[in-house]
Amino acid sequence: xxxxxxxxxxxxxxxxxxxxxxxxxxxxxxxxxxxxxxxxxxxxxxxxxxxxxxxxxxxxxxxxxxxxxxxxxxxxxxxxxxxxxxxxxxxxxxxxxxxxxxxxxxxxxxxxxxxxxxxxxxxxxxxxxxxxxxxxxxxxxxxxxxxxxxxxxxxxxxxxxxxxxxxxxxxxxxxxxxxxxxxxxxxxxxxxxxxxxxxxxxxxxxxxxxxxxxxxxxxxxxxx
Amino acid sequence: xxxxxxxxxxxxxxxxxxxxxxxxxxxxxxxxxxxxxxxxxxxxxxxxxxxxxxxxxxxxxxxxxxxxxxxxxxxxxxxxxxxxxxxxxxxxxxxxxxxxxxxxxxxxxxxxxxxxxxxxxxxxxxxxxxxxxxxxxxxxxxxxxxxxxxxxxxxxxxxxxxxxxxxxxxxxxxxxxxxxxxxxxxxxxxxxxxxxxxxxxxxxxxxxxxxxxxxxxxxxxxxxxxxxxxxxxxxxxxxxxxxxxxxxxxxxxxxxxxxxxxxxxxxxxxxxxxxxxxxxxxxxxxxxxxxxxxxxxxxxxxxxxxxxxxxxxxxxxxxxxxxxxxxxxxxxxxxxxxxxxxxxxxxxxxxxxxxxxxxxxxxxxxxxxxxxxxxxxxxxxx
Numbered sequence: 001x002x003x004x005x006x007x008x009x010x011x012x013x014x015x016x017x018x019x020x021x022x023x024x025x026x027x028x029x030x031x032x033x034x035x036x037x038x039x040x041x042x043x044x045x046x047x048x049x050x051x052x053x054x055x056x057x058x059x060x061x062x063x064x065x066x067x068x069x070x071x072x073x074x075x076x077x078x079x080x081x082x083x084x085x086x087x088x089x090x091x092x093x094x095x096x097x098x099x100x101x102x103x104x105x106x107x108x109x110x111x112x113x114x115x116x117x118x119x120x121x122x123x124x125x126x127x128x129x130x131x132x133x134x135x136x137x138x139x140x141x142x143x144x145x146x147x148x149x150x151x152x153x154x155x156x157x158x159x160x161x162x163x164x165x166x167x168x169x170x171x172x173x174x175x176x177x178x179x180x181x182x183x184x185x186x187x188x189x190x191x192x193x194x195x196x197x198x199x200x201x202x203x204x205x206x207x208x209x210x211x212x213x214x215x216x217x218x219x220x221x222x223x224x
Numbered sequence: 225x226x227x228x229x230x231x232x233x234x235x236x237x238x239x240x241x242x243x244x245x246x247x248x249x250x251x252x253x254x255x256x257x258x259x260x261x262x263x264x265x266x267x268x269x270x271x272x273x274x275x276x277x278x279x280x281x282x283x284x285x286x287x288x289x290x291x292x293x294x295x296x297x298x299x300x301x302x303x304x305x306x307x308x309x310x311x312x313x314x315x316x317x318x319x320x321x322x323x324x325x326x327x328x329x330x331x332x333x334x335x336x337x338x339x340x341x342x343x344x345x346x347x348x349x350x351x352x353x354x355x356x357x358x359x360x361x362x363x364x365x366x367x368x369x370x371x372x373x374x375x376x377x378x379x380x381x382x383x384x385x386x387x388x389x390x391x392x393x394x395x396x397x398x399x400x401x402x403x404x405x406x407x408x409x410x411x412x413x414x415x416x417x418x419x420x421x422x423x424x425x426x427x428x429x430x431x432x433x434x435x436x437x438x439x440x441x442x443x444x445x446x447x448x449x450x451x452x453x454x455x456x457x458x459x460x461x462x463x464x465x466x467x468x469x470x471x472x473x474x475x476x477x478x479x480x481x482x483x484x485x486x487x488x489x490x491x492x493x494x495x496x497x498x499x500x501x502x503x504x505x506x507x508x509x510x511x512x513x514x515x516x517x518x519x520x521x522x523x524x525x526x527x528x529x530x531x532x533x534x535x536x537x538x539x540x541x542x543x544x545x546x547x548x549x550x551x552x553x554x555x556x557x558x559x560x561x562x563x564x565x566x567x568x569x570x571x572x573x574x575x576x577x578x579x580x581x582x583x584x585x586x587x588x589x590x591x592x593x594x595x596x597x598x599x600x601x602x603x604x605x606x
Contacts, residue, residue, distance in 0.1 A: 118320055121284050124307035125314035126334030127383055133308075136333075140324040 003192055010173050011181040011197075018089070018177060019157040022096040026104040026153045027146070029097070034105045034145075035138070038112035053102045060099065064166025067095045071167060086167045092175055095167045096157045104153040111145025112138065147215050155208040159201075235260065236295035238419030239387055245287035247276040252287060252443040254280075258421060258436060260294065263413050265430040265451070266423045268440030274423045275317075277440065278389050281421070282314050283307040294386045294419075311338075313380030313418075315390040319372030321364045327375055328360050334383035343384070350378045353415055354408055370401030374408060381416060388412070388420040394429060409433055427462075431455075431471050431512055456552055456562040458542050463550040463564055469514040470563030472555075476507045485531075491557035496531045497590050509592050515550060517588040518565035522575060524584045532587040538579050541572065551577060553585055 037049050055063055071077050071085035071094060085091040119141055123133040139146070161179040168175035170184065178197055185194040238260040244253045254277045258264040266274045280287040283298065284307055291298040293312070298305045313334075321330050331350075335342045351357055354374045359367060367375065373393055380388060393409070394402045410433060413420050424430055430437065430451070438448040439460065447460060452471050455462045462468055478487035479499055486499035490511060497511070524533055536553040539562060544550040549572050554560040565585060567577070577583075 118316070119322065121307070122314075122316065122320045122322070123333075124284070125282060125312060126379065127308050127337035128333075129308050132337070137322060137324075141322070143324070 003196075004190075007172070008178075008181065008193060008197060011176055011178045014089075014173065014175075015158055015177040015179075018092055018096060019154045021093050022100060022157045023104070023150055023154045025093065025097050026100060027150060030101065030104040030108060030149065030153075031139075031146075034108035035112055035134070037105070038109045052105050055099050056102050060160065060162025061166055063099060064095065064163040067091075067098065067163065067167050071095075087169045087171065087175060089174060092164060092168045092177075095163045096160060099160055099163045100153045100156045103156045104149040107148035107152065108142060108145045111142035111148075114145075115141045144215055148212060151208055151211055151215070155205065158204070236292065238264075238294055239281070239421060240292040241277075241281060241290070243277065243280050243287040243289035243291065245280075245289075247273065247285070247287070247443070250443040252276050252280070254440070254443075254445045256438045256445050256448045258419060258438070258448075260419055261413065261417055262435035263409075263420045263422050263433045264436040264438060265434035266421055266438050266440060267427070267430055267434075268425065270425050272425075272440045273443035274425070274440050275391055276443070277445075278391050278421065278423050282312055282389055283310055296386065308337075311384065311386045313383055313385035313388040315373070315376050315380055315388070315393045317392045318396045319367075319369060319376050321367075321372050321375055321379075323364055325364065326360075327356070327362055327364060327367070330364065330375055331356070331360075331379050331382060334379055338383040340384045343382070346382060346384075349415075350381050353411060354378045368401065369397045370404045373397065373401075373405055377408065377412070381412075381418070385418065388418050390420060390422045392423050392425070395424075395426070406432060427465070427467075431469060432510075452561065452563075456564055458540055458550075458552060463515070463542060463552065464544045467514060467516070468544075468550065468564055468566070469512050470561075472511045472513065472561050472563060474509055474511045476505050476509060478505065490534070491555045491559055491561055493534050493555065493557060495534070495587075495590055497592055512591050513563050513587055514589070515564035515566040517590075518553075518563070519586050519588070520551065520565050520567060520571075520575065520577065521584045521586060525586060528586070530586045530588055532590055534585045534587065536583055536585045538577060538581045538583065540579055541577060553583075556582075 033048075033052070037045055037052070068086050069075060071091050073083050076094070077084035077086070085094065115138070119137050120133050123137045128136060159179065161183070164175065164177055164180060168177070168180070170176050170180050178201065182194060182197045182201070185191070185197065237257040239258045241257070242255040245251070250273060252273050266277065268274050276285065279285045281291055281298075283305060286304065290300040292300075293310070296311065297303060298310050322333065325333065331347070332342050335347070351360075354377060356374060356378055359371055359375060364372070364375075377393070394405055397405065406429070412418065413435075422430075422433060434451050436449065437451050437454045439446045439454065447454065447457075454460055455468070456470050457463070472490060474488040474490040474495060476486060477489045477494070479485075480487065484499050485496045488495045488497060488509065488511065495511065535556045537556065538551055539554050540552040542550045542552065544566060547568050547570075548566055549569055551565045551567055551572070552562060553565060554562050
């Protein structure tokens with residue numbers, strides 16, 4: 001049997017696209033959310049913080065099921081005027097954002113909390129308005145948190161399976177990402193492709209975790 | 225000593241504060257004014273609420289009341305300017321430089337955002353005064369505590385503040401770093417004609433730096449006024465301190481090369497001090513005279529190793545411990561500056577000391593309270 005590189009490549013590109021877009025969306029949505037969670041001590045913020053953390057423990061199939069409903073004709077799909085947002089790239093992004101949210105929000109929130117109020121107070125005494133302080137002090141100081149969040153969000157999206165299976169199906173070039181392709185190869189006993197994908201994923205995961213610990217050490221150097 | 229809220233009319237005060245409210249455990253009640261120039265110390269024991277008052281003046285925390293700075297309303301019943309709209313400089317207890325910026329980036333962070341922008345001339349002056357030149361190329365993380373605090377002070381000055389607030393800027397530093405920074409602080413008030421409100425619980429720092437003092441106890445301002453008036457005020461407790469001292473202004477009048485002694489004029493009387501670097505003739509310096517270094521005699525002693533003898537009058541006599549008395553003395557001459565002698569009860573009884581007596585005060589050791597090189601230009605230039 002011939003090695004089907006085109007199939008793998010198409011799945012790889014789709015996976016990178018999905019992870020890239022998801023990470024961007026997560027950084028944009030997650031930053032204000034993380035900021036609010038790090039500052040507020042209200043019951044509402046505790047509840048929201050819990051909701052954000054839910055994907056950490058919920059079986060991906062459960063999450064996928066609810067997303068399927070939410071994206072369907074009675075939910076966002078209906079609002080968008082299509083039958084369903086599921087089984088589309090947009091649907092996959094929406095699902096991945098929810099699924100990877102805690103992996104991005106937690107590190108950023110942690111970095112905001114670790115810096116404390118002092119740097120922002122200092123900036124206020126140096127004439128910086130609240131928005132100015134946020135962009136010129138809070139965000140740069142939380143850089144390690146953003147790096148960690150971005151890497152984790154990206155890697156976690158690459159590695160997701162259950163949610164994608166539930167809401168994405170297995171449409172080549174559209175929703176067939178690497179983890180799904182991998183499952184297919186094994187089912188069809190195409191072990192050469194399976195080995196290639198599995199090996200690449202293994203190396204990728206190793207590099208991600210290595211990168212995380214390097215970033216972690218850098219944070220340690222800044223705050224002994 | 226004026227009452228807490230007292231003060232002179234005429235031009236607006238450097239700062240006019242009347243704040244009250246609760247901060248955690250205790251209630252804060254602070255009403256005082258400070259002059260438009262010089263260093264005013266906000267003094268009190270740790271945990272007495274000094275920092276709470278300072279933070280409220282800066283608008284970092286909110287207390288009820290009013291804050292007027294040099295005529296600007298920062299806060300009153302109707303208005304509350306947020307911190308970034310108050311023309312103040314704030315130096316925090318621990319040097320709080322931005323770790324993500326270079327030394328130069330830290331220095332101009334506030335200047336860039338202040339109405340005047342970056343004033344190149346002022347920048348050079350600040351770099352010169354605080355000796356920041358060699359630090360500019362270095363990473364913030366590589367600076368020592370003292371160096372960081374110097375950068376933080378420079379950064380604050382560059383925002384063109386009308387008022388400088390300093391929250392124990394030396395308390396986090398070791399002895400050596402403190403000695404390194406104190407001369408810079410001494411120069412600050414004079415060089416930039418900037419009123420400084422300086423929080424400290426270290427009377428030694430205050431004796432060197434402050435012109436005026438505001439006393440805080442358990443969140444309340446209990447007294448305020450010129451430094452030496454407070455140090456020698458029987459009602460305030462400084463006089464009973466084991467190292468009670470007076471800080472008096474004197475003018476350099478000469479220098480004896482052969483003996484290495486500087487000659488200073490103290491209210492028309494002459495005082496000799498160790499002459500290493502007293503500054504130029506005519507320069508005003510502050511003398512520190514510790515009460516335990518002062519002894520009293522009915523007649524001037526001629527056969528003695530003690531150099532400095534001043535003619536004085538007893539103003540009051542106060543108990544200071546079981547065996548000792550604090551004798552409050554007024555110098556003969558204009559101004560009737562006051563200082564203290566610590567004497568035993570036995571000696572006081574033997575000499576039958578009483579208020580109104582005219583005596584000779586022998587001073588074993590007089591020291592210049594400020595470090596020599598820069599001098600206090602505030603006094604010499606105004």
